[in-house]
Amino acid sequence: MEHYNSFSKWIRERFPFRVQKISVDAGFSCPNRDGSISSGGCSFCDNRTFNPSYCNRTLSIGQQISDGKAFFARKYPDMKYLAYFQAYSNTYADLDTIKRRYEEALACDGVVGLVVGTRPDCISDELLDYLERLNRQTFLTVEYGIESTCDATLERINRGHTFECSRRAI
Ligand code: SF4
Structure with a gap:
């Protein structure tokens, strides 16, 4: 018996079919890479490996979703997909750009929701209001990269935000 609620179990309870995350690189940037906070990025950052x-x-x-579906096609016949905005910081743009990119993914055949990876300092009340509305129409999870609760560690890995910032975002 598991003594924790694993992600795979949690997600199986939400869909009557298998779901597979398909990673999408939607062309977003990151304030820790574009010079707004730093240009070096987190010490572990290499989006090619992600x-x-x-x-x-x-x-x-x-096209990325279509290629991803072809990649996973033989896994389960009834499989559906979550578009996984994983690369860089996927709420780091103006709201119209964000909406266009998410909605392009949701319009793809077989896509039943979104998983959005971002930094805790790339969130605003306006964006949260939009995400709340979106979450009434579709499955949505937001992954904040918190990385550590220890500010000394966050500084050492050049994360560019504190744990207090993560706490506020959550
Ligand atoms: S927040 Fe993500 S994309 Fe930005 S520098 Fe860190 S690991 Fe790279």
């Missing part, structure tokens, strides 16, 4: 081979920012979101 992204699977079918995930390519030079292609449209629709």
